[in-house]
Amino acid sequence: MNPKRIAVVAGDGIGKEVIPQAVHAVRATGAAVEFTEFDWSADRYLRDGTTIPPDGFAMLEREFDAALVGALGDPRVPSNIHAKEILLGMRFRMDLYANVRPVKLLDESLCPLKNTRPEDVNFTVIRENTEGIYVDVGGTFKQGTPDEIAINEDVNTRKGVERIIRYAFEYAQQNGRKRVLMADKSNVLTHAHGLWQRVFKEVAGEYPAIQPSHMYVDALCLQMVREPRQLEVIVTNNMFGDIITDLAAALQGGLGMAASGNIHPGKTSMFEPVHGSAPQLAGKNAANPIGAILTAAMMLEHLGLKQECDHIEQGVLAAVRERKLTTDAGGNLGTREVGGWIAQRIRG
Numbered sequence: 344m345n346p347k348r349i350a351v352v353a354g355d356g357i358g359k360e361v362i363p364q365a366v367h368a369v370r371a372t373g374a375a376v377e378f379t380e381f382d383w384s385a386d387r388y389l390r391d392g393t394t395i396p397p398d399g400f401a402m403l404e405r406e407f408d409a410a411l412v413g414a415l416g417d418p419r420v421p422s423n424i425h426a427k428e429i430l431l432g433m434r435f436r437m438d439l440y441a442n443v444r445p446v447k448l449l450d451e452s453l454c455p456l457k458n459t460r461p462e463d464v465n466f467t468v469i470r471e472n473t474e475g476i477y478v479d480v481g482g483t484f485k486q487g488t489p490d491e492i493a494i495n496e497d498v499n500t501r502k503g504v505e506r507i508i509r510y511a512f513e514y515a516q517q518n519g520r521k522r523v524l525m526a527d528k529s530n531v532l533t534h535a536h537g538l539w540q541r542v543f544k545e546v547a548g549e550y551p552a553i554q555p556s557h558m559y560v561d562a563l564c565l566q567m568v569r570e571p572r573q574l575e576v577i578v579t580n581n582m583f584g585d586i587i588t589d590l591a592a593a594l595q596g597g598l599g600m601a602a603s604g605n606i607h608p609g610k611t612s613m614f615e616p617v618h619g620s621a622p623q624l625a626g627k628n629a630a631n632p633i634g635a636i637l638t639a640a641m642m643l644e645h646l647g648l649k650q651e652c653d654h655i656e657q658g659v660l661a662a663v664r665e666r667k668l669t670t671d672a673g674g675n676l677g678t679r680e681v682g683g684w685i686a687q688r689i690r691g
């Protein structure tokens with residue numbers, strides 16, 4: 344089998360510290376992969392004005408099986424233009440419409456809720472990734488005056504809504520899940536989320552073995568804290584998915600533990616930890632590398648390397664059980680030490 348080709352963009356801040364640990368973990372599995380690093384970041388932008396080269400997205404699709412990205416965002420670039428062009432660029436231009444975020448509690452000690460065991464927090468959020476308010480269609484009028492108007496349009500297409508809902512049902516079917524819940528605000532956003540309601544009912548009809556259900560997103564936030572056990576697969580729009588996955592990350596031990604994939608089945612997809620560049624932590628060897636390491640595991644599974652994915656997940660589980668963790672997760676080790684321990688464990 345030809346090695347899988349992975350483009351690596353560590354990016355900014357703690358991205359530069361956690362991604363090398365994710366790469367170590369993959370190498371420790373002996374997976375047949377080839378990494379190529381790209382320096383797309385705030386440093387590069389400040390040096391020569393490049394956010395992503397003109398052919399960047401097409402080159403990723405042409406030459407790579409997947410991309411592994413750290414985080415983008417740097418206080419030296421207040422507009423965050425580089426982050427927007429690289430990260431949202433990949434999601435939009437490569438049409439990575441499914442943002443898949445597994446929420447799995449690895450050990451009771453990591454959960455801020457009392458008496459909550461790993462089997463109580465084990466669900467996946469499927470977030471629409473190419474539409475909604477994130478398309479940034481809108482404008483301002485009479486800016487800077489007391490009469491200022493600011494508008495951002497919420498874009499929902501039939502095609503976009505249908506494909507993400509179908510992705511959620513397919514995901515449930517392929518992962519042995521029995522329930523798909525859609526979260527929206529159709530009581531208020533009657534037009535946009537009325538479309539989600541209609542399409543959800545139609546698509547659910549094609550999957551009789553899977554139980555569809557619905558909650559308004561505010562009620563879902565309450566249930567995620569009160570009774571996360573009832574959740575299996577959640578499908579929602581871009582904005583709500585962004586927000587609820589930070590709450591979900593807290594249930595699994597914090598942003599440093601959370602992994603995600605930006606997927607278009609059959610195309611070059613991009614994998615990144617849920618967290619950002621955490622500028623205040625950067626350079627201190629303090630960032631939790633587990634979110635990035637689990638992200639790399641997810642990428643391997645997506646590329647058909649299930650055994651290697653399992654090895655990484657077992658290494659992470661061992662680190663959690665033996666408390667080989669950074670301080671945010673209740674340990675006293677640094678980023679490199681946690682990553683090194685996990686890589687060693689994977690090598691066996």
Ligand SMILES: NC(=O)c1ccc[n+]([C@@H]2O[C@H](COP(=O)([O-])OP(=O)(O)OC[C@H]3O[C@@H](n4cnc5c(N)ncnc54)[C@H](O)[C@@H]3O)[C@@H](O)[C@H]2O)c1
Nearest residue numbers: 414415416417598599617618619620621622624630631671
């Ligand atoms: N996907 C991305 O690249 C992405 C996502 C979110 C934010 N950002 C950018 O990152 C920058 C910082 O944003 P923010 O502060 O809102 O979010 P953040 O995720 O960087 O940090 C939020 C909080 O979580 C903590 N945290 C995050 N990751 C951690 C880790 N691995 N280990 C331990 N603690 C961790 C941080 O210290 C901070 O207290 C901004 O420029 C923002 O635009 C990028």
